[in-house]
Amino acid sequence: MKKLPVAVQVYSIRDDAQRDFKGTMEQVKKMGFDGVELAGLYEHSPEEIREILKEVGLTAISAHVPYHELVANMEAAIEKYATIGCKYIAIPYLTEEYRPGKDKFEEVVDNIKKIGELCKSKNIVLLYHNHDFEFAKMDNGQYALDYLYDSVSADKLQTEIDTCWVSVSGVNPGEYIKKYAERCPLVHLKDYVGEISNQMYELIGIDAGKNKTVNTFEFRPVGHGVQNFTEILDAALESGAKWVVVEQDAHYDRTAMEDIWLSREYLTQIGW
Helix, strand or coil: CCCCCEEEEHHHHHHHHHHCHHHHHHHHHHHCCCEEEECCCCCCCHHHHHHHHHHHCCEEEEEECCHHHHHHCHHHHHHHHHHHCCCEEEECCCCHHHCCCCCCHHHHHHHHHHHHHHHHHCCCEEEEECCCHHHCECCCCCEHHHHHHHHCCCCCCEEEEEHHHHHHCCCCHHHHHHHCCCCCCEEEECEEECCCCCCHHHHHCCCCCCCCCCCCCEEECCCCCCCCHHHHHHHHHHCCCCEEEECCCCCCCCCHHHHHHHHHHHHHHCCC
């Protein structure tokens, strides 16, 4: 069976990477990962990151770069990751004022067009990484995420479908990947248990505010929650994905490194 290379999103192991980036990358390589998706530079220069990953034998396939950092200085932000050799840059998250339904969302769409054009000039592909709030409906009944992809041409913006957030939104992640066939080079593999809750974002450091519901939602290593990864991986292959990326935003009874090892072990067991 044809397989895709497997990366890990370094946000999943951010504390380890902050303490010892090279040592952590060496462990990631030993686990059987082929590459990494960066989420910051961990007090290293782009040149240092490039050389460490080259020495360890991991591909710097992509990087999550905050929207505000890209808008503040597009040229400088993109150049850092071009220096590392990333083929993709993903906008990872939108704060409340920039989300669908807010006045600044159209500003986001316009800026993404500009960022995507500049990325293209550097031979980098701009991606958008979804959460669940992009599955809010626009006035025309369309999901905001679909509106974004309809509003920005594929040569300036492609998808990084986060299968966990698609699923908790009530949408089948395998079918959603197929919807963006040939426009989804990276697919995030993320597992969970429980149900949607307004405390979910507290797990990744976002305050839910005063009106809280009882939380049943927790992230899990890939293959240890409710997701159907056979279907998801088949869809990724069928739809022309280039990489799959393991991500786990929070950890509970195990360390971050133990959790990503469990994810990689599961993928190995099912032939990946």
